[in-house]
Amino acid sequence: MTFSLLHPIPGDETGVFSVSELNSRIRSILEGSLPFVWVKGEISNFRIPASGHHYFTLKDQQSQIRAVFFRAQNRRLRFVPEDGLQVVCQGRITVYEPRGEYQLVVEIMEPEGLGAMQLAFEQLKKRLEAEGLFDSSRKRPLPVCPRRIAIVTSPTGAAIRDMLKMLQRSPYPLEVTVIPVRVQGKEAAGEIASALAVVDSLRERFSWDLAVIGRGGGSIEDLWPFNEEVVARALAACEVPIISAVGHEIDFSISDLVADLRAPTPTAAAEWIVARLESVQRELERCREQATARMKRRVEDCGHRLRLLQGGLKDPRRRLDDLRITLDDRVERLRLAWRRDLDRRRTLEDHLVGRLKLCHPNRRIEPFRERIAQLRKEISHRFLNRLSFLRHQLEGTAGKLEMLSPLAVLSRGYSIAYRLKDGRIIRRSSEVELDDTVRVQLAEGAMECRVTARE
Amino acid sequence: MARKKTDAFEESLKKLQAIVEKMERGDLPLEDAVESYTEGMRLAQACHQKLEEAEARVRMLMKDTEGDWKPVPFEVTPGGTGEED
Numbered sequence: 001m002t003f004s005l006l007h008p009i010p011g012d013e014t015g016v017f018s019v020s021e022l023n024s025r026i027r028s029i030l031e032g033s034l035p036f037v038w039v040k041g042e043i044s045n046f047r048i049p050a051s052g053h054h055y056f057t058l059k060d061q062q063s064q065i066r067a068v069f070f071r072a073q074n075r076r077l078r079f080v081p082e083d084g085l086q087v088v089c090q091g092r093i094t095v096y097e098p099r100g101e102y103q104l105v106v107e108i109m110e111p112e113g114l115g116a117m118q119l120a121f122e123q124l125k126k127r128l129e130a131e132g133l134f135d136s137s138r139k140r141p142l143p144v145c146p147r148r149i150a151i152v153t154s155p156t157g158a159a160i161r162d163m164l165k166m167l168q169r170s171p172y173p174l175e176v177t178v179i180p181v182r183v184q185g186k187e188a189a190g191e192i193a194s195a196l197a198v199v200d201s202l203r204e205r206f207s208w209d210l211a212v213i214g215r216g217g218g219s220i221e222d223l224w225p226f227n228e229e230v231v232a233r234a235l236a237a238c239e240v241p242i243i244s245a246v247g248h249e250i251d252f253s254i255s256d257l258v259a260d261l262r263a264p265t266p267t268a269a270a271e272w273i274v275a276r277l278e279s280v281q282r283e284l285e286r287c288r289e290q291a292t293a294r295m296k297r298r299v300e301d302c303g304h305r306l307r308l309l310q311g312g313l314k315d316p317r318r319r320l321d322d323l324r325i326t327l328d329d330r331v332e333r334l335r336l337a338w339r340r341d342l343d344r345r346r347t348l349e350d351h352l353v354g355r356l357k358l359c360h361p362n363r364r365i366e367p368f369r370e371r372i373a374q375l376r377k378e379i380s381h382r383f384l385n386r387l388s389f390l391r392h393q394l395e396g397t398a399g400k401l402e403m404l405s406p407l408a409v410l411s412r413g414y415s416i417a418y419r420l421k422d423g424r425i426i427r428r429s430s431e432v433e434l435d436d437t438v439r440v441q442l443a444e445g446a447m448e449c450r451v452t453a454r455e
Numbered sequence: 456m457a458r459k460k461t462d463a464f465e466e467s468l469k470k471l472q473a474i475v476e477k478m479e480r481g482d483l484p485l486e487d488a489v490e491s492y493t494e495g496m497r498l499a500q501a502c503h504q505k506l507e508e509a510e511a512r513v514r515m516l517m518k519d520t521e522g523d524w525k526p527v528p529f530e531v532t533p534g535g536t537g538e539e540d
Contacts, residue, residue: 144465147509155515156532164513164531173511178529180515198516202524277506283468284502287475291495294478298488 020097027095030102034093039065039104040112043085054081058089058104066103067091073107078120086112117220121227124254128229133236139260140241145280146210146273148175150203150240152195155180158216159245159266166270171281174273177206183215189228196234196242203240210273211238213255214245214266226253235259245269410443417441420448429454464505471498 017025041058048054054069067089069081081087090108095101111119128134149167153159155178167174179198181191192213199211213235215223225231226246235242235258244259245266256262263269406416417426420437432438436451474495478488514526 144468145506147506155529161531172506173509175509175511176513176529177526178513178515180517198524202516206526280468280502280506283472284499284506287471287495288499290475291478291492291499294475294481295488295492298481298485302485 019100023095023097023100026100026102027097030093030095036090036092037104038088038090040086040088041065043081043087044083046081046083054106056081056083058087066101067106068103069106069109074109077109078116079111079123081109088112117224117227121254124227124229124232125257128232128254128258133232134257138236140239142241142243142261142276143209145172145277146174147172148177148207148209149273150177150179150199150206150208150211152179152181152192152199152211152213153215153266154183157183159183159214162216162265162267163212163245163270166267166274169274170277171274172277177208183225184218184222185225188225189230192225193228193230193234196231196238199240200238208240211240211242212245212263212266212269213242213259214263214269215247216266217247220251223247223251223253226255228254231255232258243269243272407443410441413443415440415442464502467498467502467505471495471502474498 039058041060041064044057044059044064046054046056052071052074054074056067056069057064058067059065069077069089088110089104089106091104091106093102094105096103110116132138151160151163153163160178164176167176179195181195182188183192196211196213199208202208213226213231215226217223223246226244232254235244235255241260243261243263244253244255245263245268246253246255247265252262261272263272410416418424418439418441419426419432420439424431426432426438432451432454434451434454438449438451440447440449474491477483478491478495483491513529515529516524517527519525
């Protein structure tokens with residue numbers, strides 16, 4: 001059924017529409033002519049109210065259209081739409097009559113370029129990483145020797161076959177419990193998550209020390225359950241350490257990132273278990289051998305030492321003889337030593353006495369004594385010389401003195417006249433006055449005379 | 456996330472390794488060496504027993520009619536390759 005605006009339209013008598021009538025007509029026309037469209041554009045103003053419906057605007061450079069993605073449909077979406085995302089939508093146009101607005105009701109949405117799955121993977125990975133679900137700090141330590149293993153996988157797939165085959169190489173018995181799940185298809189993720197919850201709840205009853213989840217390789221679609229959030233959460237919640245062994249060597253699944261260990265394939269996971277047990281076996285063997293070897297050597301050493309000590313034990317009488325000989329020997333040596341010592345002392349004494357003699361004080365006094373005697377002789381000699389010299393000199397001087405004595409002159413008839421008043425010798429007549437008294441010294445005696453005349 | 460305690464086996468293995476190391480150093484008095492050796496041999500035996508104690512078998516968990524999980528014997532289905540379901 002098609003409509004044309006030019007076609008005569010039933011309205012009231014005047015041919016004028018009410019608003020409701022017009023919107024109703026527009027709705028019929030739009031919804032009737034655009035029941036199914038594909039449209040691509042960029043998401044903006046994206047929001048999710050409590051209802052769970054997605055509301056956003058789809059736009060390109062020139063234009064935009066309102067869009068709604070109802071909860072019933074958007075639940076199947078693997079990724080979360082966001083602003084700026086380029087998408088292709090399939091939907092129909094509807095008109096919301098109360099407001100006279102039209103919008104696109106989306107049925108299917110696909111991201112453009114990147115596949116929806118890839119996008120969903122990236123988004124979930126980012127979110128779980130931010131939550132710390134991949135942190136190495138929350139990984140559980142793997143058992144040194146796994147003995148009871150829970151394997152969550154398809155009971156009919158290649159993965160369980162490959163793993164069991166590899167596990168047969170284990171040096172120790174292994175108890176394997178398969179928790180059967182579907183590993184592809186819509187129900188797989190839920191089943192895997194439930195199985196992990198079962199593993200966690202029954203871990204005490206079955207004494208599981210390790211769990212493996214996985215499947216063989218496949219397309220990204222096939223491996224998808226291992227990229228689902230429910231599986232990631234179940235992995236994080238399970239107390240049993242888990243190895244994730246999903247598909248190819250190249251791709252990492254979300255499970256790989258959350259699990260406590262990632263094995264590239266199910267076979268590799270089984271190989272890891274076997275290698276672990278083999279290394280435990282080797283280590284045990286090494287410890288045992290080393291301890292035994294050490295102990296053996298120790299015992300041998302002790303035996304050796306014991307034999308040596310036994311050889312050292314002798315008959316006590318022989319020991320006595322030994323002691324006697326030793327005693328004699330010691331006494332003889334003592335005697336010799338004593339004599340040697342005595343000789344040495346004697347020699348030393350002689351030597352010292354000789355040196356002492358050389359040092360006797362007489363030897364040093366003698367030269368002084370001689371010197372003194374010599375000096376004494378010298379002094380007396382000099383003194384005598386000096387005495388006779390003086391005597392000669394005295395004799396000479398006395399002779400001269402004799403000659404000079406006025407008495408000698410006087411004895412020849414001369415006399416000396418002194419002035420009486422002052423005792424001066426009178427050499428000229430002028431030296432006296434008339435009537436002066438003059439003392440005249442003669443050779444024998446003296447006389448006082450009065451001057452009666454002068455000439 | 457509570458970490459699981461190191462299991463008894465690991466504990467025993469570590470003890471054993473420590474004993475071997477101690478004996479290797481060789482400065483133990485003979486009596487202690489004999490004691491260590493005896494203890495080491497006991498631990499090695501205990502470890503061995505633990506490793507052997509698991510029963511070599513493959514089972515599959517199935518829900519019984521009461522909804523309880525029961526292990527049943529499991530046989531590998533000889534099948535094609537790569538089929539997962």
